[in-house]
Amino acid sequence: DAKxxxxxxxxxxxxxxANLPCNHSxxxxxxxxxxxxxxxxxxxxxxxxxxxxxETNEMASLIITEDRxxxxxxxxxxxxxxxxxxxxxxxxxxxxxxxxxxxxxxxxKP
Amino acid sequence: xxxxxxxxxxxxxxxGQQVTLSCSPISGHRSVSWYQQxxxxxxxxxxxxxSETQRNKGNFPGRFSGRQFSNSRSEMNVSTLELGDSALxxxxxxxxxxxxxxxxxxxxxxxxx
Numbered sequence: 001d002a003k004x005x006x007x008x009x010x011x012x013x014x015x016x017x018a019n020l021p022c023n024h025s026x027x028x029x030x031x032x033x034x035x036x037x038x039x040x041x042x043x044x045x046x047x048x049x050x051x052x053x054x055e056t057n058e059m060a061s062l063i064i065t066e067d068r069x070x071x072x073x074x075x076x077x078x079x080x081x082x083x084x085x086x087x088x089x090x091x092x093x094x095x096x097x098x099x100x101x102x103x104x105x106x107x108x109k110p
Numbered sequence: 111x112x113x114x115x116x117x118x119x120x121x122x123x124x125x126g127q128q129v130t131l132s133c134s135p136i137s138g139h140r141s142v143s144w145y146q147q148x149x150x151x152x153x154x155x156x157x158x159x160x161s162e163t164q165r166n167k168g169n170f171p172g173r174f175s176g177r178q179f180s181n182s183r184s185e186m187n188v189s190t191l192e193l194g195d196s197a198l199x200x201x202x203x204x205x206x207x208x209x210x211x212x213x214x215x216x217x218x219x220x221x222x223x
Contacts, residue, residue, distance in 0.1 A: 043200050043215050045214070087153075097155045098153075099155070
């Protein structure tokens with residue numbers, strides 16, 4: 001599975017949009033981009049995933065560049081409860097193994 | 111639908127002992143993966159089971175083992191515990207390999223003294 005690069009930490013003001021970038025320049029054609037988040041000491045929570053089209057659900061939006069080498073997770077109106085470590089993962093649907101990097105620690109501030 | 115459940119949630123053991131952790135996947139999910147999370151190494155893949163068969167194994171010593179039962183429930187076992195085995199052990203369930211999304215349980219926090 002392709003390696004991803006994320007900034008180690010980011011701050012966001014409560015109520016504002018949080019834009020979390022992820023670089024995955026070696027992604028292959030059959031690999032999906034997944035986003036999970038982990039609130040302290042809990043199990044990772046699935047947020048969203050996509051292949052090449054932009055995706056939106058009740059939690060977030062995922063914007064994938066046309067060349068698929070990077071993506072951005074958008075939390076449209078961040079709340080204090082969105083404070084967590086966000087992981088961007090690239091994997092093919094051929095297997096279940098997820099390779100987690102260091103993630104981005106998002107701090108939402110009042 | 112109930113989520114992934116893991117038992118126990120917390121466990122304290124001493125060096126040299128062995129431990130068994132349990133995971134019940136989401137109803138209808140037939141594949142289970144296990145991960146170890148430590149502050150130093152982050153989240154690392156341990157192994158994956160589908161239909162009672164191990165499909166993939168991460169880079170962990172043989173002291174770490176697992177199995178899956180016919181009802182898809184899974185257990186992992188760590189023998190001869192070491193201090194470095196202290197970690198959050200996470201289980202994830204998925205309907206079948208290569209499909210859909212993995213959903214994680216709350217984890218079992220193992221402390222080895």
